Amino acid sequence: MKLWIAKQRYLADFTLASLARRKTKNLGLLLVFSLLVFVLASVMLFTSALRHEATQVLASSPEVILQRMVAGRHDLIPPGYIERIGRIRGVQKTAGRLWGYYYDPVVKANYTFLGLTEDAPASGQIKVGNGLARYRGVQAGNVLSFRSYSGKLFSFTVDAVLPADSELISADLVLLAEADFRAFFDYPAAHWTDITLSVANPQEVRTVAQKLANALPDSRPILRDEVLRTYQSIFDWREGIVLALLSAAILAFAILAWDKASGLSAEEKREIGILKAIGWETGDVIRMKLWEGLLISLTAFLAGYVAAYVHVFHFSAALFEPVLKGWAVLYPRFTLAPVIDGLQIATLFFFTVLPYAVAVLVPIWRASVTDPDAVMRA
Amino acid sequence: MNLRPSTLAGIALVALLLAALATLIDAQRLGATRMASLTARTALVARLELTDLSLFTEARYTRHRALADLHSPFQDHPFSLEHFPSGSLLPPPTHLTQARHEALDREAALPR
Incomplete structure (x- = not known):
């Protein structure tokens, strides 16, 4: 050897x-x-x-998201939809979501505005993602102004900046109260961007989603499972x-x-x-x-x-x-x-x-x- | 003392091998320290009902990739070409491309 x-x-x-x-x-x-x-x-x-x-x-994203499609494009959820969905057997909890995009010409970046119904910032105040705060150079207490799509100028006080280590999910987020969101985007009353819902029995998610699609033919359900699989193929x-x-x-x-x-x-x-x-x-x-x-x-x-x-x-x-x-x-x-x-x-x-x-x-x-x-x- | 070339090469290889093994230990350590922020992110996703990573903010179907629909690539006009670079980095959502080629909404029976 x-x-x-x-x-x-x-x-x-x-x-x-x-x-x-x-x-x-x-x-x-x-x-x-x-x-x-x-x-x-x-x-x-x-x-x-x-x-x-x-x-x-x-894995903690909504179990089912329901969008409405008009002429192949995502459209607003009209009043009455949430109630109709709530009556479908197996559906446990439904809630409307309010969100939309905003292009900021100051830094030429796109933001995602999210109107919150619970645990929302006070009226006139916003919480922003750390990425946005970095690019706009703002911190808690500063005032940020955005010109809305209707041409009006809205000023918000930055209530807080979301934690820096959450940037991967929140870099471009602007969180604001429901009323502020509706006023800023001129959103029609009682309309929602899409609907989230949970299903009582996790085994029945697919069946419930099919029931939803049958009951509301212009809707498009997206399951959490599909979201996860989408990111599995990233x-x-x-x-x-x-x-x-x-x-x-x-x-x-x-x-x-x-x-x-x-x-x-x-x-x-x-x-x-x-x-x-x-x-x-x-x-x-x-x-x-x-x-x-x-x-x-x-x-x-x-x-x-x-x-x-x-x-x-x-x-x-x-x-x-x-x-x-x-x-x-x-x-x-x-x-x-x-x-x-x-x-x-x-x-x-x-x-x-x-x-x-x-x-x-x-x-x-x-x-x-x-x-x-x-x-x-x- | 003059070391033989094979000794020097041996030392270099062992050093590299140890560095490679050290990455496994470092991965354990980093994983443990970054766990807390991962838990916080998971809680934020649950609270705000988020569906996507804010990795590509340039176009709506790359920002919210899981929510993209079949018509996203033709958002400007029919036959328009994909013009966002990140669109070529990402596959379309799997529920649009899975073997059945039919999204769940298309499985639904049409009202008579």
Whole structure:
């Protein structure tokens, strides 16, 4: 065993010396390899943590939301709807929601206004999300003015700023009293944006939703289960830009690795010829190259993964911000609770480390089984 | 003392491996400390009856993704192209795309 270890160490020594002779090329490869693992691992860690967060947080969202559609567009709920829904068997608690969007030309951002019927701020006062407060530079006690869609100017006193660590769900929220909401948006009396309801027996949610759709054909029920499933597929690997970015990166690396691994340079071929001429066996040459492949790919994998972890969970995935932000001005600052999926990491390992180590082997085996004289003369 | 290259490489690899293992311990620690704020967020969602993350505020169907309908991509006119970048990052809500291709409201029988 000792002899085996000593032999492997000599092989590793030789491999490292050989790598050092082509320092720039190998360091470049290591850097690109690490960068690829970093990007892939960052996406993986970020999406699984975000999925976990969404599942946890949205598990307490309303059981059923009922919207009304007119000509394919979401429309207001007219008076009498809530009462009709309340009469359907299985429906336990119904409530109207008041919410809408507001474009703020001052910072060119979109806000979500939410009119509260319970636990609402006093008239003339609002509570705002931390993201909005940051972009508008306001704090509790300041006055914020918005020009409503009817052209009138409304001034509200900021009663409180919602907690900073809730930005992921509340960055753009403006909470105000029901009467203020109705006055600001000129909302018709007794109309609601949509309806939330809970069902007595959780097993019957789907049945109740179908009853609702039958009773009110212009309505569209959305179940909590569907909301959760929607967020389960967030940043699905099959989706547009994510796939385009990743496939381009993987393809570029595959070309680089293939070029490096399969096309042996004349210098490398001569080196193998000399090694065989001085008495190295084919197995030794292959083992040496295996060491080379493993050292590079393992170092790149570990460095890339650790950097990705620090990037996602200690720097809030800052490099993704420009991509995620899109054209939106208001982007939440948030930290995610780390979720490390062992299976995903293992998949990443098998798709990055192993192919490289194997790609290195094939041409070496071909070169090392040919006659040393022919290899050196080639 | 001059260390052999294999020793140096071994030290570097072990250091990286330890760093990778340390991420697991750090994940446990961070998870525990961030749990309190997660609970507070969950309570806020329940109190305000929220349905979505405010991750993409640029368009209504990306801000409230779970509430988006079949006509969202054509919001400006029929055949209009999707023009918000985050729309290409996100799949449509699953209840619009699931194998049945029919949202729950379409399963409903039409009144006679």
